[in-house]
Amino acid sequence: MREIVVIKCGGSTISELSNEFFQSVVNMQQAGKRPIIVHGGGPAINEMLQKLDIKSEFVDGLRKTTSEVLETAEMVLCGKVNKQVVTSIQRAGGLAVGLSGCDGKLIEVRAVNEGMLGFVGEPIMINTTLLNSLMDQQLIPVIAPIGINESGTHYNVNADSAAGAVAKELEAEQLVFVTDVDGILKDGKCLDQVTATEIENYISDGTIYGGMIPKVRAALSTLTDTLQSVMIMNGKATTVGKDGSVKGTVIVKSKVKAHV
Numbered sequence: 001m002r003e004i005v006v007i008k009c010g011g012s013t014i015s016e017l018s019n020e021f022f023q024s025v026v027n028m029q030q031a032g033k034r035p036i037i038v039h040g041g042g043p044a045i046n047e048m049l050q051k052l053d054i055k056s057e058f059v060d061g062l063r064k065t066t067s068e069v070l071e072t073a074e075m076v077l078c079g080k081v082n083k084q085v086v087t088s089i090q091r092a093g094g095l096a097v098g099l100s101g102c103d104g105k106l107i108e109v110r111a112v113n114e115g116m117l118g119f120v121g122e123p124i125m126i127n128t129t130l131l132n133s134l135m136d137q138q139l140i141p142v143i144a145p146i147g148i149n150e151s152g153t154h155y156n157v158n159a160d161s162a163a164g165a166v167a168k169e170l171e172a173e174q175l176v177f178v179t180d181v182d183g184i185l186k187d188g189k190c191l192d193q194v195t196a197t198e199i200e201n202y203i204s205d206g207t208i209y210g211g212m213i214p215k216v217r218a219a220l221s222t223l224t225d226t227l228q229s230v231m232i233m234n235g236k237a238t239t240v241g242k243d244g245s246v247k248g249t250v251i252v253k254s255k256v257k258a259h260v
């Protein structure tokens, strides 16, 4: 079984990702791995909501989603951002297929808390058969985080939690969050490695806040025997190397002892 690498590209950095970055994803595939991209698009959604004069707010990194906000988010994520990412991969010589979580019921969701957040969903099932069949054909899936429930209603899904669910259900060997900071910062310094306990403390004391919360929560819920660490890295400076040698913060269940 070839190694599956799930790469989450944050909306914070998507427009600044270099050709080199997309080239490294294509190289990774040519080297025998199976890359999948899950993308966000928070800033692009904000921009469009502003143009349309629609208000929205966030609760712990999740956007309250009315039907108007959902319609805008779906249009931006699936229509604009998804196709930008597909195009970038194809310019780098790969073949990409753009999908939302509604296509082929790729991401089945349930409402997180309809009363408080509206149409915000959390993934409960991933159509791994569909993803595997695309990857079997040397295609790189590019997933927009809009989900569907069992009765066919669409939901806005945080892209970090969508990426975490895809990585977990596919038993991926790597999950990488590409964002606009070097990793988890504490007192201005990037931490090399953090554990589950440290993360809970950093959320409580406010070191980790806002958009970093869904990322670390998704990372923690994804850690398994197959996927033993999750990486958060900056999309501006680095590329995802074939050998996985990139700088950032590594999230682990508990401290890994250094080899002597």
Ligand SMILES: Nc1ncnc2c1ncn2[C@@H]1O[C@H](COP(=O)(O)OP(=O)(O)O)[C@@H](O)[C@H]1O
Residues within 6 Å of the ligand: 009, 010, 011, 012, 013, 040, 041, 042, 178, 179, 180, 181, 183, 184, 185, 186, 207, 208, 209, 210, 211, 212, 213
């Ligand atoms: N401890 C932390 N270290 C780094 N970034 C943090 C931390 N806590 C909160 N953040 C915020 O999280 C942001 C990244 O999340 P987000 O804006 O949702 O990006 P993305 O679009 O890549 O998912 C950073 O730009 C920063 O403002």
Ligand SMILES: CC(=O)N[C@@H](CCC(=O)OP(=O)(O)O)C(=O)O
Residues within 6 Å of the ligand: 009, 010, 011, 012, 039, 040, 041, 042, 043, 045, 061, 062, 063, 073, 120, 121, 145, 156, 157, 158, 159, 160, 211
């Ligand atoms: C429910 C929820 O918050 N959905 C997100 C989906 C996009 C996203 O997650 O984008 P980033 O990766 O850029 O943050 C939103 O509406 O902004």
